[in-house]
Amino acid sequence: MLKDLFTKPAKPKKKKYAQIPSEQSKQDVPEGIVLKCPSCKKIMYTKEINKNLKVCINCDYHHQMNAKERVKSLFDEGSFIEYDKEMVSENPLQFPGYEEKLEKDRYKTKQNEAVITGEGSINGFRTSIAIMDASFRMGSMGSVVGEKITRAIEKADEQGLPFIIFTASGGARMQEGVLSLMQMAKTSSALKRFSDNKGLIISVMTHPTTGGVSASFASLGDYNFAEPGALIGFAGRRIIEQTIREELPEDFQTAEFLLKHGQLDAVIHRQEMKQTLTNILDIHQPGGEITW
Known part of the structure; x- marks a missing residue:
């Protein structure tokens, strides 16, 4: 059922x-x-x-899970093919110390950016995916993050694959200024084109999903899910309280709060995530049926 x-x-x-x-x-x-x-x-x-x-x-x-751990937990062994692995950020605004910070995070995480994109099989169902990683620059969205996500969406469109995104981000990357903010529009436009072509979009918000990421592609899924206890929101709690001069509920901006107020479809335990995604991918296959 x-x-x-x-x-x-x-x-x-x-x-x-x-x-x-x-x-x-x-x-x-x-x-x-x-x-x-x-x-x-x-x-x-x-x-x-x-x-x-x-x-x-x-x-x-x-x-928190890093992107490589997430890939291992979801995809059938040996099925994952990574996209754009060698793509790296530059320093277009000559922001002091930015290149050194990027190099430090590349060394620490053994990956080149705050998102891994690719395609693989989840219990036999082929899908395109983007997985953000909060251990690299707090998962902040710079030009490369936006470009990699956009390319993954476009490849899903070309190949007729579903698109899944796991978000984890502190928001737009300040060292890239307006170039970072532009990624909100770029990724959202790519998702709109994909949706117009009847593509399936599944968004899973993990802790934390904030700022420009929560205000753009993270919230545009046909299915919008979250992990238990995930912090999800745009502005910070203190800023909102100071602006509206009211004390917010204790569970404000948690996944459970958003579910209660109709902003999520489900809060899914991590141990149930793979099977839930499998069920959705199954019913959206050509000729797939829901048993009533």
Whole structure:
């Protein structure tokens, strides 16, 4: 049935994990072996969190995923082909220190920009995709990010593929000024052309999706989803409160708040994401049917 598309299956019982070393003994543990959940404050082994798709075993908090981890969690093994891998940003406005910051992030993330684009199979269904990465310049949208996303949309259009985008961004990249802001119009126009040609657009907003990204391509899907607890909004909470001189609800700009107010179609747990996308891709295949 249609309602089953977004119905959450019963979650498996939580496994019992080995006790985490005490604060005293952790002094002898190499860095990266354990991590502390920012939500429940529990200390857990990093490998166990990674095995759980970077979702807290204790409280279900969704830790940030980088783009490569997202590709691995979604696509059939060996099916992903990356687009425009060698495309890199320049410094058109000669902003001081920008080139050094880009080089530092390239070294840290082992990728050239804040988005990975490509195509691959999700449980056998071929799709084009763009995955933003908040670990590179906070996922900010510069000229290269906008260009890569636009090219991925156009390739989806040419090949008759669905287009999926996972957003994670602090907004437009200030070091590129108006060139960055132009990407809002460029990507949105590409999506409009794609939609006019009956292309399927699935947008998944992850933490955080803010600024110009939330105000453009992130919100233009035929399906607009989000991960639990994701921060989604344009201006910051404090700016809005100071402008309207009112205190905002505690859950303001969370995925759950947006769902409650009709701005999202569903909030989807990360462990259910691949199957949900599979269901949607299946029913949108030529001749695909929804069982009522």
